[in-house]
Amino acid sequence: MDPRINEEQLMMMRNVRKIMEEKVAPRAAEIDEKAVFPRDVHQLFSENEIYSLVVPPEYGGLDGQLLTLCICISEISRVCASSSMVLGNQSLGAAPIALRGNEQQKSRYLPKTATGELLPCFALTEPNAGSDVSSMQTRAVPDGDDYIISGNKCFITHAEVGDPFTVFAKVRVNGKDKITAFIVDRDTPGLSFGKNENKMGLRGSPTGTVILENVRVPKENILGNIGDGFRIAFDSLDKGRIMTGAMAIGLAQGALECARDYAKTRVQFGKLIGEQQGIQFMLADMETSIQAARSLMLTAAYKYDNKEADMVRFSAMSKLFATDMVMNVTTNAVQILGGYGYCREYPVERMMRDAKVFAIFEGTNQIQRIVIARDLMKD
């Protein structure tokens, strides 16, 4: 085990693995089939204090270390990637408040996030503003002590169960648009929800639309100051990208184990396919790429926890490498299972579908390359 992982972190990781294998593994295929938010998994995370991984200790969290969250979330996605989104979105949703909330905002929202009473969401993307965040059209207009927000957010993870939402909107100040982050409670009049997307994978993690029609929020709900939104979004994503890499690594690990086990039982041409060098080389490459991704992810998480200056580059690199890797590994896992790999009887088909999105959300892998290259050119 990596020397950066201490005994307590290892214990937590093993505990999560046990819970996942006992309680979620038997239901992982059904979670994908049903394509609804898995409330039983949410309940399980709440009862076993797994949500405490996403909140600083002062507000009911465990150790506040991203590394602990990453090694545990890998254990979740190893069994069920949709379930890893339940914890992953809890972290991304809480991040703007944890990173830039004032004392009042933190004590109002974070303890309930640590217990799972609240499921915060991150509402940045819009129909015409994906990678290009600055082209967002959602606006917040001052009105007395309040702001009135109007616009549409799309692709919002767990919108249908979320509360509160960090909504990013433009505020016009002296003729300039300033992206600003607002906390919007679910029961605020004017907030409604559109249809969920019918997705290729991560089907147990509903992705929906958030509609804001003259939503009035008090100015106390602004995170940081007017114009801090861009920074808040990207600081949250720096953390989220390392975690996304960790989710991809767990998923790849699950697919590799399935392919290895199959190769140890399937006989063709009178011997196990696992005894064919062609299959062994595939398994060896899969294992090597997973370990390389894990090593980079642990470095990135360590740098994040220790506030090292090159953390942003490492965050983007770990996301890029792990999420391209998981597509290769899950595709090869399907290949190793042959025709059975292509059918729902085995989990690798689901794993391959689940894998694709990791290179798309939290900033596409093209955007990660831009971040890495930009940072590199500064050296």
Ligand SMILES: Cc1cc2nc3c(=O)[nH]c(=O)nc-3n(C[C@H](O)[C@H](O)[C@H](O)COP(=O)(O)OP(=O)(O)OC[C@H]3O[C@@H](n4cnc5c(N)ncnc54)[C@H](O)[C@@H]3O)c2cc1C
């Ligand atoms: C399952 C799922 C869950 C999501 N959850 C959330 C959420 O909770 N909150 C949230 O706010 N958003 C969420 N998103 C949105 C996600 O972050 C965006 O889909 C992503 O940022 C990409 O934006 P886009 O889809 O508009 O693609 P686009 O930005 O339109 O990109 C299309 C293609 O062009 C490429 N591209 C764009 N610009 C460049 C460039 N400058 N150079 C090279 N290539 C470029 C992209 O890499 C991509 O391949 C989610 C998306 C999905 C699919």
